[in-house]
Amino acid sequence: MADFSESKFDDGHQPMTSEERKLIFASSLGTVFEWYDFYLYGALASIIARQFFSGLDPTSAFIFALLAFAAGFIVRPFGALFFGRLGDMIGRKYTFMVTILIMGGSTFLVGVLPSYASIGVAAPAILIILRLAQGLALGGEYGGAATYVAEHAPQGKRGAFTSWIQTTATLGLFLSLVVILGTRQALGEATFADWGWRVPFLISIVMLGISVWIRLSMSESPAFQKMQDEGKTSKAPLSECFGEWKNLRIILLALFGLVAGQAVVWYTGQFYALFFLTSVLKVDASTANILVAAALLLGTPFFVIFGTVSDRIGRKPIIMAGLLLAAVTYFPLFKALTQAANPDLARAQAGAQIVVVADPATCSFQGSPIAREIDFTSACDIAKRGLAQSSASYGNQAAPAGTATHILIGDQRIDVPTATLNANGNQFSPESSAQIATFRKALAEGMTAAGYPSKADPAKIAKFEIVLILTVLVIYVTMVYGPIAATLVELFPTRIRYTSMSLPYHVGNGWFGGLMPTIAFAMVAQNGNIYHGLWYPVVIALATFVIGMLFVRETKDVDIYAKFLYWHPNRVRR
Template structure:
């Protein structure tokens, strides 16, 4: 065991090994590109495939469809992790990229809700789940493959290149979307041009398959296979034995759950927050996020390399702690920089909603229609949410008709009646609700609340600086984690054991973040309320990680057969 490690340390990586690792990383970039196209286009997807719902519900439903790909990732980890530990890393890679690429291409040709009705979102969610299964088998294999090619003492540096692939995939998706949107114009892009980035993925699939076919098997797996030490039952060995299951649980709750929420807060939630809450136009928001990714991405390698010297754990824990302490001030600063008129209005003309709490429904429903909200409380809160207005709720006596106070002006809401058939308000209620919404919009404008961010007033350098800080937090928690997860588990069950906690942490805790946080905002009324979700999860991982997770940088992965 020691010999293999010593050779690796003294000779370093050969040119062939470097080429193979570059090839695996490039293929993973393309796979992340496919996966994140949907997230980058969530507002348009909502209109194309969930148009039968109330606009607020449609957006939350589109985020849940985005999350569907994450929900099934742990199952992909189990299926492909088992195959990777039994038959090898290379062939598992090939299967995952084919599933991902073909599912993405089909999204590009899938008819919309207007064409085939409810079948459209059902098929879309099915395709997202296939993508999630594929990605569930991708990351663990890529991280394991690269780590098992890396010399002792440099695993953090080498695996950090795999860590850049998710961000580079997001960056590539943003650039293709931006280029397509610019070339054909906003109207055509929203109508049909959004399909082009999905269709382009078929070319990336061809390149990726060619790359995967040229790859060699991991030397650690080849060595283990030649010695007859491959696991015959990696699932039961990983999760049926307490000594391994304990490490899986510590990896999940003490590392990956916190890493997942910081990752999705710093990249996706920041993008959604700017476009859906701050009303920055999509093209500008994509450019600003892309600029922060360019600046921040090298820090994956910087922190990965640094982890080889000072350890993985201190860097990851520091990233979690910084996120917990600074998310609220950073997102408030982002509001002031990206939409200063909104920040000014929130400070000078606060909105207070007085309600009978018993008449208020859950506002974060992903399947709601406008007619499902008929009480004065629901109509008022729904209208405020659609205008991205942050408000405070005050409980009134029983029977109170909801009122909205904007500065010194008070607007009374109303109870509505649904027409026969249950598909719309009756004529009188429809007119009154429309008049109420118009009065609300006019009052918000009069109080200084802007309908959208003024491009001329966006402090772009400051926005990029704030977004870059959020990305750097991502690099701190994500850069060293591949090496740490690989080092926690023995070679014979490494693919399976590390994949499951990674994909539960990122797929469930992280992937559900956009839909959970926006549902929390819709229910509470404060545009920053959703930040409590990532802060709570990151704080949990910080405490558990500090107390129970051991440092791994000096582990000899060849000696853990």
């Protein structure tokens, strides 16, 4: 049995035993598999849009697929509360087993779920249910993993040890990209788009078996076991967490002064960068996956580097620096990414700007995830939908009422028709369909004449520059994410740690971060500028930086064990 003597917790130089290292490795490895499951959906969002949301137009289908992806993030805080409560009451190990079984089972079922063409609206409905189940499970996963590892780590080394948990998210993404790429290469693009995309989901059942086997060999956290042996476990973790202002205040500071900014930087640097390459810059999916995977390989060691450095200089300086760097450099970095990935597009945007000239009163909101093609009948809407489906960046020019809507591509003018519906109101009239087809043909020809490419030219892709830019984005992720687990663990006492740290983490990463791709693409669809969506992570990162600098204190020297009941910004109270 592990030694739970007081000296073990007080001696900051006590090395980890080989058994403890094994348990921490097992926890980290199991989390890699969980993140692999969750990331698959994000990487295959465009294919899933065609498979399960084919009843919508392409732009709405992609936004809706992203929204279904985000649904898993929306419920994560509820999973944090439910599983956090279990983890604080019955232990970390048993909660681990439940979360991984739900996550793995849901992922496998996505691989066998019939498409929209087979069972209609039931397909996206079931898909969303499975996404919700995955989100609930993941809501209980991270807090348990971070708490488990931190409670095994010696005082003064928590940043280094918990940073290995932070690598699991990126390694899970990397593993998913490798499996997707290997399947694509083995089956071919056409077969992969048809049914081969299911293979990575089905393979997860093997990983689930391995993960369960690993976690069965784990023992309980020594800090929790000590507290349980002394009869000091919480009987009502939720009441203790949120019933008193002194603890609720810490939770709110953790969310708005740390996690919200960390979340948007993380999802911008990993998910949005991949979506931007494939959906906006039109880089071939396999090429984009390879480039992102290379950047992840180069950047992932920095999780451990920054986690270790945080044990020396503190968590706060590193996290705050990452937030500020990201906010200041996102726009130039993504513009450089455009130049490197699709120089023809960058050249066309500089030489022949596209402008939609229309009466603003005739323009609808373009970012709605539930809108159908037939919901957009005005000339302004048809113009913007056509440009959005071409991934074109455009500006908007307000025109007086009564002005005929038109598009300017440099010196070219393209007139845009207004649509009418058929007698049943369920599709465009034949005349309108013909006019819209003529307009889109003219738009495509006009964009081609102005030098706008239909996709990125593989011969012109500057791969080294792209990997360098993507690596910088990943390093920002490692700065804000590497020390965050240790920081959150150190904010809360053992008896309610699982619940207290899980909620701000999953509200931040589930809502602020998980919704980032959906919100950003909706912002782009509405505004027209391909970089407009970056304002979302920039504003959130800056707000978190200000709140964190003003109100969040350093935590690296806090003793995290059960003898302390509350951590306070100004003191530790016994």
